Amino acid sequence: MARLLKWVIRITGAALLLGLIAVGVFYMLLSRSLPDYDKSLAVSGLTAPVEIVRDNANVPHVFAASDRDAYFGLGYAHAQDRLWQMTTLRRTAQGRLSEVFGTRTLNIDKLLRRLDLYGAARASVEMQDSETLIALDAYAAGVNARLEEINSDALGRGAPEMFLFNAPISPWQPADSIAILKLMALQLSGHLAHEVRRTRVSLMLNDKDRLRDILPDDPGQGIAALPEYASLFPPQSLPRYAETTRMPRDPLSPFAPPELAGASNAWAAAPARSAAGGTLLANDPHLGFSAPGVWYLARLDLASGGVIGGTIPGIPAIIVGRSARLGWAVTSSYLDDQDLFIEKLNPENPEQYQTPDGFKAFETRNSIIQIKDHDPVTMTLRWTDNGPVLPGTHYDLGTVTPKGHVAALAWTALSRRDTTMSAAIELMSAADVSEALEAGERYIAPSQNLTLVDQNNIAMKLVGAMPRRAADHESQGRMPSRGWIARNRWQGRIPYADNPEFIAPRGGILGNTNNKTVDQPFPNHVSFVWGDTQRIHRWERLMQGREVHTRDSFIEAQLDTVSFTARSILPLIGADLWFTGTPSPEGTQERLREDALRLLADWNGEMNEHQPEPLIYAAWLRALQVRLAKDELGPLIEEFTHADPVFIERVYRDVDGAAIWCDVRQSSPQETCTDIARLALDDALVWISDRYGNALESLRWGDVHQATHDHPVLGEVPVLRYFVNIRQSTSGGDHTLLRGRTIGEGPNPYHNVHGAGYRGVYDFADPDSSVFMISTGQSGHFLSRHYDDMAQLWRRGEYIPMSLDPDLARAASVGVTLLSPR
Incomplete structure (x- = not known):
């Protein structure tokens, strides 16, 4: 027995030793790719030495003798910290993910091949101006210098992920950068999905008023420039066909649902509205969270x-960002730059489609997708005059495409003469607002609201190509239209001078929260669908609540967590529920409802992570929308993953008879809106109780509203996910200025998946007092201390200095890289 025990101890010890050795070897291999920021290196492609100073937040400050060498340095720095992210984005745009990830990403690749974003990017290279071509070539040379260094010095293949998903990395090319810019346009697009959804809902609802309820137009006039200071304290339908299977959501997929198709905040103050007498600008672009994040902080000289x-x-x-003379910010404009066309096939020849001038052959090309561990797939790509033909599995196009027809997409980002990159390069050298507005003419896609400040002026202008549609367009771009009818087709681009703009407003304040900016009739409108009807009201109050602003007041607005929606909706839906009847016995559903109503009655609408009320409120609204619309929409209710406050308000104010939604059609009694509100609250409380118990006071919104910065590839791997995912308890919600958009589905529909991955506030009274922050860290290497070192600062609403002072960058730097010509 003693001998057996001795052998067990020996075997166990040997196993532990081998395990430790394996972990050590694994760590050694992975850590080889950790970049060394303090070194000298001779590289090809430089004309003079380049110095990359990493400040104590690991922000690279690139000092060079020429612009070309500065772009080289940026490319090298990007490849040091985010090589895996860059190559994955490139593969996504190229439709080549399956070469690395197998059949998992085949559908993504198929769709990207049909869109041919990379082909459009390659064609657009020659459309750039000479300065941009220099920048693209130099940047690519910088990336390739890092690749050469990795190969020659055996630096762990450049990133830990390369060991798990081994695939050759081809040299970086100028088209790769343009393709990633187009990929960003894809992530910000949502009008195609809105067209399909509107069509499907219109097939379920015969009453146009009810369609206007569930898919409401944004109410009120457009808001961008505020008035002079005064305190605010005093169609067509298509036959319905069998449903198809939609493409499953994948962390690697760039196709976001319309609720997560881009957002952002930006606001500016003129000197007259600034306490220090200089212009102010704040910006926090909203994108999907990931680890590493989308954004990377940098300075170029x-x-x-x-x-x-x-x-x-x-x-x-x-x-x-900013220069010493100019600050610029972007928000999603929600421009309707996508139209879906239903193309009729020739019954005698399915290789042809009908046009206004008769039948015409599709433009076709074969494309081969290589798949890891599987045979390649050959697909035929087809285009019509209106754009690429898309499969019925994308956004449920099969449900709105009649037999004998196909769907084609017109989209500005598919332009093969795209000069957006030239606009971005030119903007960095603009001396003032006027020059920046001139640079904006070259923007094609993604369309943005560009907010600008210089030393004296503020401005906002929609940049990006606005499609020109005929006044008698059949669907006004709101639903799929017949592609063979001439008046439905795009008729070029609206002149840039006609894009909405707001320059030097008398009130001295400009801003956008993705709200409606202009209220113009079709076809001179911007969109029928906007991203915000709620945050804008809170922003107005904060901006007009004080006569002059400071950097700190702009920061306060960026981090504001008070929900205008909660303050306006709760009194409506709970009007007949507050403080009614005598207290119910402890432990009953009625008592739980009374406790919830008591908490909400005393709540100020602040979506604070430490409070229970935000969870009760969010669950109530979610359950309420389901109760109101499920009997009318049936399975389509699953498409409405987020409660729409405008829909709920229309119902509870009985706008145009909208209170009819409260009556359940399948039941004999006639339910009132009070009945539905009570039942929905009970639904919400049952859901909460099943997961978190009945002690409502102990609930924490932040426990369910966790920011999910997950690694798109390794985030679901057991054990490893604890090292690569960054999870944080967060305040805010769907409709707060500190926006934390919830996922809206799955086991935890309140996970925070979309928000401000970048925050910046610029004060031109003292430019070097400006600040910024990103949501994760600069490095994409999960063994680096800079992988998540900004995450908790971001969660707490802290910032780091945004200074152009070279001495400040050098002070306590984490390393200086000197690149010299070989």
């Missing part, structure tokens, strides 16, 4: 001066 702000790895430009 160009001939026109220093520029600093947020970059996207793979793109050689400061996308949002």
